Amino acid sequence: MSPREVFALRDHLGPELTGRTISDPRHLLRLSDLTVQSCLAGRSNELDGRAVLLATSGQLLAGLAMIEIDGVARRMLLCPPDLKPEYLASVISDAEIDTVVTDQPERFADCGVDRVLAVGLPREVECRGQTTRATEWLMLTSGTSGVPKIVRHTLEGLCGAIIGDRPAPGASPVWATFYDIRRYGGLQIFLRAIVGGGSMVLSDPDEMLADHVARLKARGVTHMSGTPSHWRKLLMSGAASGFAPRYVRLSGEIADQAVLDGLALAFPNASIGHAYASTEAGVGFAVNDGREGFPAGLLGAGEGPGRDGVDMKVVDGSLRIRSKRAAQAYVGRNAAALTDADGFVDTGDMVELRGDRYYFVGRRNGIINVGGLKVHPEEIEAVINRHPEVRMARAKSRKSPITGGIVVADVVLTEGCDDSHAAGLRDEIVAACRASLAPHKVPAMIRFVPALDVTAAGKLARTDA
């Protein structure tokens, strides 16, 4: 195959596109400089045909290295920041890793991989890598329990939703995300910036939210993505004032009406969209009408691919997706099949048809069992979140000797709340739940808490459910 037929990231750094940058809290680099510089000391040709674990301490080096490794290595596994050390060996073995690219060589001294290539801030070099192949992109699923699964993508599939999905026309976009770019949701944004001719402003887990927002403003961020939990945190912080993105994107969790309305109020000039995507199924669709759920028409008639080559159906309540943007397979010795015989990925996300719209009700494996009746915590949270004084909520199961479990909820309020007000507020929230939920779904107890934990992947932590 001639190199020109392969689509690689480096081909999107044309020197004619000046003014594009990639930045984190400490560094600001010009993307056009990367055509003559290397973060691998010009040694990327040594990665030709290799199976590379890309494991850097921060996102900037990860992003730079992705640009250099893509099109050279046989495969590249993006190591997320929170991979537990006990899973490293099985990930390396299942992905048949033979080379580690890292700025922390000591971390990989005993991992059984001989070849370690150092990555650092880019400097000018004579020799730059050439695109010779379509590199396999491997990512880890973000599940909170057990060994993460390795999912195999192609760059073409990862970028499948990017062309023709540029919601706000205008000058070259400056993208930012609360996500880490080594996860699917964040990688989508990084790729949008690189492939879509824009700039990229990276997040940093050690940075205070107010400092992060100040940086977003200073860099002129126009397009920003995160989970509903990320966005709720921003709305709650009061730090959003003065930040005026043109496009606000939510993904990774259910975007309920409350958070969509809250964002519309905070960013009156922004187009606000929520996207459905997963590491396995890829980007399914984006919804830009400001309403929770998605039009039933997106499902098509089950007669071959619908819009954008994405085919969706609902079986036993869960959304199934067949798409060119979906991953190609799970990787590893005991890897399960990614799709059913017809090529559909079972997302495990449960939906319900009401009128002409489907609504997400929760994860299949997150169900709370109350005396044999099933409850999705997310449907309760969506009701609680509609209360104007509530910023975010988490419903969970509490063990019961009578019914196995009952529903309780932790609630974060928009403003602090004194004890005299708490009882009345609790009654209002319970009344709202009672009005729209079956009795076993109404929280038996509501606790007001100052904050709720959010995982490294930006999702509401549900581990103690």
Next chain:
Amino acid sequence: MSARLRIIAAMKQIAEEQKVKLPPLADDLTLNETGFDSLAFAILVARLEDDLGVDPFTLAEDAVFPHTVGDFIRAYENVPA
């Protein structure tokens, strides 16, 4: 407030929330006759655990769920401190 009074107060509260018409709570009233369903009892036991710091039905390995209101209250009164 004694355990007995707290239990009765909690039952009245839950009856109101669950729209259950509670008969007079005599000791020999069977739990079935209270009109509480298993969800209402589950909520009651959870709230009493928070209020009294004990759940006698989870604590005991051979827990038998009580038959009457009196049995139910005694289960709380008999828990070793």
